[in-house]
Amino acid sequence: MNTLIKRNILLIFSALVLISACQIPTNHPAPLPIIGERDVVDGDTIYHTVPDFAFVDQDSQLVTNETFAGKAYVVDFFFTSCPTICPKVTKQMLRIYDKFKDEDRLLLLAHTIDPKRDTVGHLKMYATNLGVESSKWHFVTGEKDALYEIADDYFSVAIEDPDVPGGFDHSGRIILVDPQRHVRSFCDGTDPESVDKFLKDIQVLLDEMKNNANPG
């Protein structure tokens, strides 16, 4: 009798453990939002999408949206003679590079906003001095208006009013774009704590991409 009671208690206890284990939150972070303006057309939500672009990188290679097909990428704007903000942001971009350098599904894209001085050769030297791989981190240049125009587009999402003092090229923002060209996160590239959170967001997006590739 005693043995039967003991066995039943053990059975109930095991069942309780199993039930509570099922109920423990799995601690999956919430999916990243799609940031920016959206329209509803015929019942479908149309999200802000990064427009087409074509620039040239430090290896004189054409860099377009196709370069990032099926990948997420991290964007910033800089210029090599920038005395204040850019060195701080580049330091944080290097943290992102180091953390994800072996992750094929993530690339980095840095645009100069001083194409006159930041020639392909100059960008090559800059990238070499940083010790980064061209295939992973593209430093691009192009026509000045096109560079500013795409900056306005990226930052229209990350800054509510682009005309406020401290416009995009001095904001030090770093932006995360998903394979569907949607902006999913951004941070203050001059603030290491903001970048800490951004690094986690990148991982959340990469996990989402993995789950989308292997549903179920």
Place this chain on the structure above:
Amino acid sequence: MRLSHIFSTALFSLILCSCQNNTPSAAQTGHTEAQKAEQEQKRSEIMAIHDAVMPQTAALNRLSRQIKEFMQTEQEAGKLDENRQESLLEVLKRLGEADEAMYDWMGKFYSNLDLLRDSMDHQQVMTYLDAELIKIQDVDALTKSSMEKAKMAMKRIRNQSTD
């Protein structure tokens, strides 16, 4: 023999040390803490103007793009006469000059005071910084005036278009 070996080693070390000391260092040029503070204050004054102008370069480029877009639209509609075209091209030229002045200044400015101190005495550093302060003030004035003129020109021309 042994003594002569020690002597020649000492002599060689002395020559080596004197060769390595040819480059003036901060210690050599003798910048006092008070002088360094004065230099830093001047540098901060320069950077404060830079930090105020820099965000304007984005607004300046935006303005420039708006004018180019407006010119193209007007041209396609056959509404851009020679006078207005010349006026807008002049405005664009001034905006371009202001933008170039800013990036040119940033490309040439030595913001690292330690590097300056390695080759300059205090007076030379201050002379350099004073000159750079005037340059960035000029860039600031050029940026503001070119943008103001561009906005006024656009307003005038838009009003003419609607008349």
